[in-house]
Amino acid sequence: MTKKYRIKTSCPQCGCSGVSHLSEQEIIQRYGDVPNIELECHECMMIMDADVEEDMDVDE
Numbered sequence: 001m002t003k004k005y006r007i008k009t010s011c012p013q014c015g016c017s018g019v020s021h022l023s024e025q026e027i028i029q030r031y032g033d034v035p036n037i038e039l040e041c042h043e044c045m046m047i048m049d050a051d052v053e054e055d056m057d058v059d060e
């Protein structure tokens with residue numbers, strides 16, 4: 001079973017927010033095995049911290 005995570009971002013600069021869903025593998029591929037993920041805002045390019053929480057909705 002693959003763990004899935006929900007990554008929530010909210011930009012302090014322009015106020016936009018978003019949620020993306022990634023599997024554990026995808027997170028490791030993109031960000032490495034790190035507890036804190038930093039993402040770049042699509043709107044203003046500011047680097048912001050993302051909240052990562054486990055997604056309980058599992059679709060096999």
Ligand SMILES: [Zn+2]
Nearest residue numbers: 011014041044
């Ligand atoms: Zn922004």
